[in-house]
Amino acid sequence: EIVLTQSPGTLSLSPGERATLSCRASQIISSTYLVWYQQKPGQAPRLLIYGASSRATGIPDRFSGSGSGADFTLTISRLEPEDFAVYYCQQYGGSMWTFGQGTKVEIK
């Protein structure tokens, strides 16, 4: 089983600041199969990034993904009030898919 470890657990930032979220895999994975989701309270998750770096339909360009091998990053260039939420990475290579434990981005 591939374990995804997200850091930090909580990120306290102000609107307008840059957010950098990390997702580290326990083994090398194909970037094709690394995705990021956003989840707001009381809502289902929403796909943000697929293939490690491609934005899903309708996702603003302040969201970007990068990385390869076992280290991946989600960057929010300038936080808007609606971006304060929990973010999850997920990998789906092979027969066992896994989520990271999540990073909460909260207002400082």
Add this chain to the structure above:
Amino acid sequence: EVQLVQSGAEVKKPGESLKISCKGSGYSFSTSWIGWVRQMPGKGLEWMGVIFPSDSDTRYSPSFQGQVTFSVDKSISTAYLQWNSLRASDTALYYCARHGAGFQNWGQGTLVIVSS
């Protein structure tokens, strides 16, 4: 528009059985994997497994293998998640999601409460 509509909230007693549903529309139901995701109260997302409606090919997370059963009825574009004997620890919000490159579309979630 792609939509996944899940069945309503359930309150059950330990030991009871349950089957919840997820109806897809706006896309070719048979040719996209459907996944199930558990979210326990105040916790993160857990991948339970996926099913491919065309041939019912199924992959379970080891954590859920033998505890739940996935099935589909292609004639009505509906996927199911079933328990034969619920436990209090099954109390959670359960999402279905359509997989493309990642889970592109999500249902609204079905809350399952198991309490004596």
